[in-house]
Amino acid sequence: MSSHLRPMAAAAVLVTAAALGTTAFVLPATAGGGARAATEKAAPTPITNGTLTWGVLERYRAYVLGMAKGEITVADGATKNTDDTFTFGSATGQYDGGGTHVVTAAFKGSVTFKSTLHGFEVTLSNLRFDTGTGKLTADIKKNGVSTPAVPLATVGFTGPVMDKLTTKLTKEFADQLGSDTYKDIAGDPLSAKLELAQPSPSPSAPASQSPSPSAPASSSPPSPSSSSPSPSADGPQQLLGGRLTWGMKESFRTYVLRAKGTVTPADGAARNGDTFDFTAGKGTLDAKKGTLDASFAGNLRFQYADHHIDMTFANPRISAQGDKGLLILDVKTATADKKDVPFATLSLPKADYKTANGVLALNGVRAALTAEGSAAFLNGSASMYPKGERLDDINLAVTVDKDTTLPGGTGGTGGTTGGSGTTGGTGGTGSTAGGGSVGGGTAGGSAGGNLASTGAEVPAGPLLAASGAVIAAGAGAVFLARRRRTPRG
Structure with missing residues (x-):
C-alpha cells in the first residue's frame, strides 16, 4: 500500500469485524497516483441501511407529556428508546467519495406529538441530513397541514464519528412547535450509523478472468x-x-x-x-x-x-x-x-x-x-x-x-x-x-x-x-467500516 496519504479532509476507512463496536484499525480511503484519480471519478456510493437516533428536545417532550397532558407515539418503522429518544431506520442516500465526501441520508419512521387539551398534533417524518450543509430536515404535518423539507436543526458535523452530535433548533422548527422560545436553543444530541454498498467487480473484465474477492485496494x-470507448457515445x-x-x-x-x-x-x-x-x-x-x-x-x-x-x-x-x-x-x-x-x-x-x-x-x-x-x-x-x-x-x-x-x-x-x-x-x-x-x-x-x-x-x-459497510461520518471525514470477505478455495 502506498505511503502517500491524502489530506485529513479525505475520508478514512475503518475496518471492523461483522459486529459493530469491535476493535478496529484505520486505513486511508485513497492513495496517491492512479488510485486517487480513479476514486475522484467514481460514482457516489449508495447507502443501503442505517439508523438515526434523536430525541428532538427533552424540554418539549416534558411539556407534551406534562402540562399539555398529551402523548408521543412513533410509527412507520421508528422506535422509542428507553431514554425517551427515537430511532429512525432503513436509511437510503449516498456518500460522495469522489471529491466532496458529503453524506446525504434519509430515514424511515415518524414521531407524533399530540395534545387534545392544548389543541395540537405535530408529526415529524422522513428525517434526513446533509453533512455538506450541516442541516437536519424533516417533513412536518401540523394539525392536518403538511409542510415538506422543514429545517429542524443545524448539526455539528465536525468530527469523524456521528455520535452524540450537537444540534441547534431553527426558527422554522420553533414556529412548527408553536413557540419562539425554541429558536436557536440546543436540541438533543444526534447519533447515526449508516451502511454503504460494497463495490461490485467490474463486468468489463476479460472472460478468462474471474472476479476476485481480494481485489486491489484501488477498486471503487x-x-x-x-470503461471503454464507444463509437456511438457522441x-x-x-x-x-x-x-x-x-x-x-x-x-x-x-x-x-x-x-x-x-x-x-x-x-x-x-x-x-x-x-x-x-x-x-x-x-x-x-x-x-x-x-x-x-x-x-x-x-x-x-x-x-x-x-x-x-x-x-x-x-x-x-x-x-x-x-x-x-x-x-x-x-x-x-x-x-x-x-x-x-x-x-x-x-x-x-x-x-x-x-x-x-x-x-x-x-x-x-x-x-x-x-x-x-x-x-x-x-x-x-x-x-x-x-x-x-x-x-x-x-x-x-x-x-x-x-x-x-x-x-x-x-x-x-x-x-x-x-x-x-x-x-x-x-x-x-x-x-x-x-x-x-x-x-x-x-x-x-x-x-x-x-x-x-x-x-x-x-x-x-x-x-447488499452491504457490509458501516459509515460514521462528519462533513470532512467519513469512516467506512467494511466486513472482510474470506476467500474461498
Missing part, C-alpha cells in the same frame, strides 16, 4: 464513465434494456394495504420488496447532450373498495435533460382515464449520463407531483395530493449493450399484494436493486399526505446493494 464503485444511443424501480407513494400504498386493500403489479411490473420493478426499458440516451428518454412496461393497480379507490398507474416514461426531468404516466381512476400525464417533476442535480460498462444507473431520483399529476390523482372528483407533494424516489438502470446484465431486479412479474399490517407496510428494509449510484440528490421522501391514518413516509426505493 462503478465509474459514471464508460450521439444518441438506443436503449437495449432497462428497469425502473418505484414505490409510487409510500403513505398511499400503506394506507391502502392497512385498510385491507390490494396493490397489484401487472403487464411487466413485478414486486421488489416494498417497491415495484417496471421492465422492458427502451428509448434513447445521449450522453453528450445529457438527455435520456426511456419508457418501461407495467402497471400498478390500487384497490380499496370501502373508500371507492380504484387507481391504475401505468407505463412510466422518463424524459430527462441535465438536472431536471419528468415522469410521465397513464393514469386510470374510477372517473377518468388519462394518457401521457406529466405526473411528476424529477430532480437529478448530480446526474452523469455517461455509461459505465454499457449501463447508466440513476438512483435516488427525487419526484414531486405536478399540477397535472395532482389533477389525475383522483378519488371521486377530488385530488388526493396537492402539487409539489413528494412521491417515492425513483431508481432506474438502462443499458446500451445487449450483452450487459442489469444490476438487481426481481426477475419476475405479476403478483398481488394483499392488505395487512405486515404486508407491504412500513419499517422494512426492502430488497436489493440497482447498482452504483450515478444520479440522485439528497435522498428523502415526502410529507404524510392528506389521508387519514396514512402516516408520513420516507421514499420506499429499494436498498441498492
Whole structure:
C-alpha cells in the first residue's frame, strides 16, 4: 500500500469485524497516483441501511407529556428508546467519495406529538441530513397541514464519528412547535450509523478472468464513465434494456394495504420488496447532450373498495435533460382515464449520463407531483395530493449493450399484494436493486399526505446493494467500516 496519504479532509476507512463496536484499525480511503484519480471519478456510493437516533428536545417532550397532558407515539418503522429518544431506520442516500465526501441520508419512521387539551398534533417524518450543509430536515404535518423539507436543526458535523452530535433548533422548527422560545436553543444530541454498498467487480473484465474477492485496494464503485470507448457515445444511443424501480407513494400504498386493500403489479411490473420493478426499458440516451428518454412496461393497480379507490398507474416514461426531468404516466381512476400525464417533476442535480460498462444507473431520483399529476390523482372528483407533494424516489438502470446484465431486479412479474399490517407496510428494509449510484440528490421522501391514518413516509426505493459497510461520518471525514470477505478455495 502506498505511503502517500491524502489530506485529513479525505475520508478514512475503518475496518471492523461483522459486529459493530469491535476493535478496529484505520486505513486511508485513497492513495496517491492512479488510485486517487480513479476514486475522484467514481460514482457516489449508495447507502443501503442505517439508523438515526434523536430525541428532538427533552424540554418539549416534558411539556407534551406534562402540562399539555398529551402523548408521543412513533410509527412507520421508528422506535422509542428507553431514554425517551427515537430511532429512525432503513436509511437510503449516498456518500460522495469522489471529491466532496458529503453524506446525504434519509430515514424511515415518524414521531407524533399530540395534545387534545392544548389543541395540537405535530408529526415529524422522513428525517434526513446533509453533512455538506450541516442541516437536519424533516417533513412536518401540523394539525392536518403538511409542510415538506422543514429545517429542524443545524448539526455539528465536525468530527469523524456521528455520535452524540450537537444540534441547534431553527426558527422554522420553533414556529412548527408553536413557540419562539425554541429558536436557536440546543436540541438533543444526534447519533447515526449508516451502511454503504460494497463495490461490485467490474463486468468489463476479460472472460478468462474471474472476479476476485481480494481485489486491489484501488477498486471503487462503478465509474459514471464508460470503461471503454464507444463509437456511438457522441450521439444518441438506443436503449437495449432497462428497469425502473418505484414505490409510487409510500403513505398511499400503506394506507391502502392497512385498510385491507390490494396493490397489484401487472403487464411487466413485478414486486421488489416494498417497491415495484417496471421492465422492458427502451428509448434513447445521449450522453453528450445529457438527455435520456426511456419508457418501461407495467402497471400498478390500487384497490380499496370501502373508500371507492380504484387507481391504475401505468407505463412510466422518463424524459430527462441535465438536472431536471419528468415522469410521465397513464393514469386510470374510477372517473377518468388519462394518457401521457406529466405526473411528476424529477430532480437529478448530480446526474452523469455517461455509461459505465454499457449501463447508466440513476438512483435516488427525487419526484414531486405536478399540477397535472395532482389533477389525475383522483378519488371521486377530488385530488388526493396537492402539487409539489413528494412521491417515492425513483431508481432506474438502462443499458446500451445487449450483452450487459442489469444490476438487481426481481426477475419476475405479476403478483398481488394483499392488505395487512405486515404486508407491504412500513419499517422494512426492502430488497436489493440497482447498482452504483450515478444520479440522485439528497435522498428523502415526502410529507404524510392528506389521508387519514396514512402516516408520513420516507421514499420506499429499494436498498441498492447488499452491504457490509458501516459509515460514521462528519462533513470532512467519513469512516467506512467494511466486513472482510474470506476467500474461498
